[in-house]
Amino acid sequence: MEPTTTSKYTAAHLKPNGPGDARPTAxxxxxxxxxxxxLVGKVxxxxxxxxxxxxETARAMKATGITVFVTARNLDKARDTLGDILDGDQVQLLHLDLESLESVRxxxxxxKARTNKLNVLIENAGIRHVPKGRTKDGFELHWGTNHLSHFLLFELLRPMLLESSAPDFQSRVIIVSSTAHRNGPMDFNDLNWEKRRYDPVLAYGQSKLANVYTASEIERRYGSQGLHAWSVHPGGIRTGLQRPSFSDAMIFVxxxxxxxxxxxxxxxxxxSTTVWAAVSRELEGRGGKYLERNQISQPVKKGWGLIDPGHVEWAYDEERAKKLYEISLGLVHA
Known part of the structure; x- marks a missing residue:
């Protein structure tokens, strides 16, 4: 049975009133x-x-009793900002630089030196609207960081996720995406931005569409084996990811x-939507969809605006998702 698009949290999102309103926290x-x-005993x-x-994702997941491994490129910064979340040994810190496939490996x-189990993989890290640049492996920064490194991370951890899946709690992969997946269809002729004039907004959007495609393709390939995936739009939040830009100003205009x-x-x-995808009982044994506002996204409505919810028609293009998956396997040599 397919999950419905609404959830018990739908009503809280009908009349938003800014940060700290009635919409749920993680x-x-x-x-x-x-x-x-x-979730004691799970990882x-x-x-x-x-x-x-x-x-905040780590803080909420810790409350479930699950053993949490968290990653950061700057470990000193992470220790400082995570603070008491790191108290005890339930939450452990690992180094990961997503601009390097070697670092992913x-x-x-x-x-694997610390655990032989993995039940939940949350691919939350990312960059947004950065100037043109290349990862250590020669990929455009958004493409390499937001998509390819996370893709490789999943592929390397897939056997562990499959083996750890249990009837009462099947393994879950949550990939943080964005409404920016709506910026345009995937341009397979120039995935690495080598032919076109560079546009950081479109480059970011392509990487976020890749996140949506990856989650849906994971579900098609491995859902029947107890490994499920969701892509997630967290919503409009001011974080370290979001630098003021012209495109942001245009949203206000x-x-x-x-x-x-x-x-x-x-x-x-x-x-909250990321954590809902990770722990929801309603979503148990399901996956493959794009989530937002603590519910499964619906198609955009005619005449939709930039801050309106919904996914565009190409978000669930199975042929393109499969094509991207196969290309990505080759690019990361998984």
Missing amino acids: LQIVRNERREGD ALITGCSSGLGI KCVSDL KCGVMATLKVMMNAEQGA
């Missing part, structure tokens, strides 16, 4: 789902835990200052 999701202390890995959403090796401010959330609320 910790409230854990409590509402009756998951406090419920999660979360990328990008030195600021914003990663910190090293992180996986370090994880086109959508109105007050309307835009009302849909914004704080980091605790922004992490």
Whole structure:
């Protein structure tokens, strides 16, 4: 049976009133789902835990009792910002630089030295609207960081996720995406931005569409084996990821200052959809869809605006998702 698009959290999102309003926080999701202390003995890995959403995701997941491995490129910064989340040995910190495929492989090796189990993989880290640049492996920064490194991370951890899946809690992969997947269809002729004039907004959008495609293709390939995946739009939040840009200013111009401010959330609320995907009982044994506002996304409505919810028609293009998956396997030599 397919999950419905609505959830018990739908009503809280009908009339947003800015950060700290009635929309749930990540910790409230854990409590509402009756998951406090419920996942003891299980293991999660979360990328990008030195600021914003990663910190609040780690805090909420810790409340479930699950053993949490968190990653960061700057370990000193992560220790400082995570603070008491790192108290005890339930939450452990690993180094991961997503601009390097070698670092991804090293992180996986370090994880396997500490555990032989993985039930939840949350690919949260990312960059947004950065100037043109290349990763250590020669990939455009958004493409390499947001998509390819996370793709390789999943592929290397896939056997562990499959082996750890259990009837009462099947393994889950959550990939943080964005409404930016709506910026345009995937351009397979220039995935690495070598032919076109560079556009950081479009480059970011392509990487976020790749996140949506990866989650849906994981579900098609491995869902029947007890490994499920969701892509997630966290919402409008001011974090270290989001630098002021011309495109952000245009959102306020086109959508109105007050309307835009009302849909914004704080980091605790922004992490809630990710955590809902990771712990929801309603979503058990399912996957492959794009989530937002603590529910399964619906198609965009005619005449949709930049701050409106919904996914575009190409988000669930199975042929393109399969094509991207095969290309990505070759690029990372998985």
